[in-house]
Structures are given as structure tokens and as C-alpha cells.
Amino acid sequence: DIQMTQSRSSLSASVGDRVTITCRASQSISNYLNWYQQKPGQAPKLLIYAASSLQSGVPSRFSGSGSGTDFTLTISSLQPEDFATYYCQQSYGTLTFGPGTKVDIK
Amino acid sequence: EVQLVESGGGLVQPGGSLRLSCAASGFSFSNYWMSWVRQAPGKGLEWVANIKQDGSEKYYVDSVKGRFTISRDNAKKSLYLQMNSLRAEDTAVYYCAREERAAEGMPFDYWGQGTLVTVSS
Numbered sequence: 263d264i265q266m267t268q269s270r271s272s273l274s275a276s277v278g279d280r281v282t283i284t285c286r287a288s289q290s291i292s293n294y295l296n297w298y299q300q301k302p303g304q305a306p307k308l309l310i311y312a313a314s315s316l317q318s319g320v321p322s323r324f325s326g327s328g329s330g331t332d333f334t335l336t337i338s339s340l341q342p343e344d345f346a347t348y349y350c351q352q353s354y355g356t357l358t359f360g361p362g363t364k365v366d367i368k
Numbered sequence: 369e370v371q372l373v374e375s376g377g378g379l380v381q382p383g384g385s386l387r388l389s390c391a392a393s394g395f396s397f398s399n400y401w402m403s404w405v406r407q408a409p410g411k412g413l414e415w416v417a418n419i420k421q422d423g424s425e426k427y428y429v430d431s432v433k434g435r436f437t438i439s440r441d442n443a444k445k446s447l448y449l450q451m452n453s454l455r456a457e458d459t460a461v462y463y464c465a466r467e468e469r470a471a472e473g474m475p476f477d478y479w480g481q482g483t484l485v486t487v488s489s
Contacts, residue, residue: 296475298413305463305479306405306413312473349413353474356427357403357415 264288264352266360274368281337283363285350290330294354297326297335300362301346309348310335340365370394370478372464377483384454384487390447390464390480398422398442401467403476404449406460406485414460417449418467432458454487461485 265288275281285295293313298306308317310326313333323338337344345367350360376388388404403418417428417438426438437450447464461484465476 294473296473298476300413305481306476307479308475308477311468311471311475311477315472317475317477351413351415351476356429357418359413359415362412 264291264355264358266350266352266358268350268360268363270363271361272364272366274366275340276368277340277342279340279368281340281344281365283335283348283365285328285333285335285360287331287333287352287354291352291354293329294352295326295328295333296351296353297324298349298351299344299346300349306349337365370466372466372478372480374462374464374480374483377462377485379486379488380454381489382455382487385450385452386454386485388449388451388462388464388483388485392445392447392464392466395466395478397440397445401469402440402447403465403467404438404447405463405465405476405479406458407463407482408457408460411460416462419447451485454485456487459485459487 267286269284295313297310300306314326325336347362347364349362371393373391404416419426419438435453439448461482463482464480466478468477
């Protein structure tokens with residue numbers, strides 16, 4: 263199975279900060295990489311699909327990049343509602359998620 | 369509006385069984401692959417199983433193979449997960465999710481609110 267890792271399990275940031283979250287696959291997955299946001303007590307929400315495509319209705323401050331094994335989710339200017347946990351997920355092989363990166367208030 | 373509503377969770381003893389349901393509305397259910405994804409308390413997300421539009425293909429994570437069965441009833445716009453021989457490590461919130469295979473990346477684009485399964489004596 264393809265293993266997904268996220269370099270940081272948590273990070274602290276302030277409103278207005280530029281935040282970058284990274285995700286790595288154990289083998290090349292082309293662009294079969296999606297990003298989700300999850301807030302406590304809520305279901306995950308799709309943010310980015312196919313590594314860099316913004317899901318309809320998601321603010322443009324969210325962007326994704328990468329291909330192959332290394333991927334990045336960027337929040338250009340962190341807003342109060344963006345404090346949450348972010349998961350990457352690959353759909354190239356048996357579906358797997360990364361362990362998550364929690365973004366909390368500095 | 370797309371809606372996915374899970375039900376059937378609860379407390380069950382180790383070795384017991386439970387059947388989860390997911391009622392879909394607001395889209396053409398029979399046109400989509402569907403999945404179950406779970407999240408143990410305080411842990412990350414784990415894909416559990418998925419099923420093709422007509423039910424002809426089903427796939428499972430290794431840890432549930434032989435114990436869980438995914439199924440669907442397109443006439444009732446419903447997805448199911450039969451869980452047998454339950455273990456403590458199956459304790460989790462179980463989400464029903466739609467797979468958008470027409471999109472690159474084939475993401476889970478809609479999720480239900482989840483149903484909690486607790487396996488404990």
C-alpha cells in the first residue's frame with residue numbers, strides 16, 4: 263500500500279500568516295492527491311483535488327501544488343475559521359490518508 | 369442539495385455485529401462509487417471500503433476483510449456496511465462518502481455527518 267506522511271503533526275500560526283502544509287507519498291502518485299479540512303465534531307470537507315484544483319465554494323486563499331511524491335497545501339492568509347486539521351489523501355492505489363496536520367492559534 | 373445521512377451506530381460487545389446505513393439524496397446515487405471512511409477517537413481518517421455503482425466491485429482495507437461487507441440498494445438510494453466479529457479497534461465514527469470519479473484525483477466530495485460505533489464489553 264502507498265503510505266502518506268505529513269511532515270508536521272501540528273503547527274501554530276497567527277491570523278494573516280501564510281501557512282504551508284506538506285505531504286509525501288511513499289511512491290509516485292502522479293497528481294492523485296486530495297486535501298481535506300476537518301474541524302472538531304465535523305465531517306471532513308474537500309478543499310483541493312488532483313493536487314491543485316480548488317473545489318467549488320472553497321476560498322481562493324487555499325491552493326495546492328505538487329506532483330509525483332511531494333505535495334503542498336498553502337493558505338495564503340490564515341483566517342480564524344481556518345484553524346482545523348488538514349489531511350492529504352491519495353487515490354492512485356488503495357485509498358489512504360495522511361496522518362493529519364493540526365493548525366492551531368499561536 | 370446533496371445529503372448523506374448515516375445511521376445504525378451504537379454500543380456493541382466484542383465479537384458482535386452491527387449494520388450501518390447511509391441514506392443518500394440530492395443526486396443520482398446509482399451513478400457514483402461510494403465509500404465508508406472511519407475515524408477512531410482522537411485519531412486520523414481511515415478508508416474502510418468502497419463499492420462500484422452497480423455493486424459489481426467491492427474493495428476493503430486489509431484490517432476488515434472477511435469481517436465487513438459493503439453493499440448498496442440503488443432503488444432505495446442507500447449504502448450499507450455489515451460489520452461482524454467486531455473488535456475494540458473498530459471503535460470509530462463511520463462516515464459515508466461519495467467518490468467523484470469523474471474528477472481528476474477522484475476525491476471524496478461529499479460526506480455524511482458520521483455515526484459512532486463503540487465496541488466494548
